Amino acid sequence: MAEANLKKVDGSSGGKVNLPEAAFGIEPNRQAVYEAVKGILANQRQGTSSVKTRHNVSGTTAKPFRQKGTGRARAGSNKSPLWVGGGRIHGPSPRDFSVTVPKKTKRLALRSVLSDKAAHDKVDVIDGTPKLDAPKTKVMSDLYDALAPGGEKCLLVLDRYDENLYLSVRNLPRLWVTTVSGLNTYDALNVDRIVLTNDALKALEERE
Incomplete structure (x- = not known):
């Protein structure tokens, strides 16, 4: 059974928690x-880059x-x-x-x-998030310092969208x-540490 460190909002240790197999x-x-x-990465490309060939140049x-x-x-055209x-x-x-990727492949990749x-040991669970009435970067900066004291790139996964926290x-x-619904393979792979809230862990377990 996979385990993760359980942390409190202040960054202190709260023991261990079992992760869904x-x-x-x-x-x-x-x-x-x-x-x-x-x-x-392919689906993020716009594909709108375009130039004129000699047949598209007006004149x-x-x-x-x-x-x-x-x-x-000698020259036959000024569009050459x-x-x-x-x-x-x-x-x-x-x-x-x-590119179309099968759903089963995407699910397998994320798992x-x-x-x-x-x-x-790069997955942590946090027992909650700061309750913000307005955007507060300092609060989230302190939380980050507690979660990743080594300066690691960190992805915080919530069970639902929180605008103040995002801002x-x-x-x-x-x-x-x-x-949880927006978590994808690239985002998870591109960070050093993943931190899930308790509610996010439950939502992820239900989704699986």
Whole structure:
């Protein structure tokens, strides 16, 4: 049975807590993680980059100057890629980079990353979060210092969206916040430590 450190809001230790085997106790599948991360990064690409070829450049189709007698190199169009203001050779055009990843693969990939983190003692559970009536970066900065005293990149996972808490971490470069429903393989892989609230752990267990 995988275990995690239970911490209080002030960062003090509260013992150990068992983690659900289905999400934190499997053998990591590297191929599934690769496919999931590849899909996430590919689907973030806009694919709107575009340039004009010689056929898209507007202007006259007339020959710039006569073929012979000027001493210049022959030219049949001022839209030539060799000319300033001409078209671009083999330039980018709009395309769709999106990749479809099967749901089972995405679930397996996330569970693989969570299991690997748990096996290396990189998963903590916190018994709650500060109750904020307004965004307070200082409060979340103190919480981060308590959760990751070594300066690790840390992902705090909540059971539901908390606007004040989200706004409070915007200026903290090594702390991110997400929800159980928004947790993905790339976010989990891209941090050193994952911290779940008690409610988030229950929600994750129910989802699995």
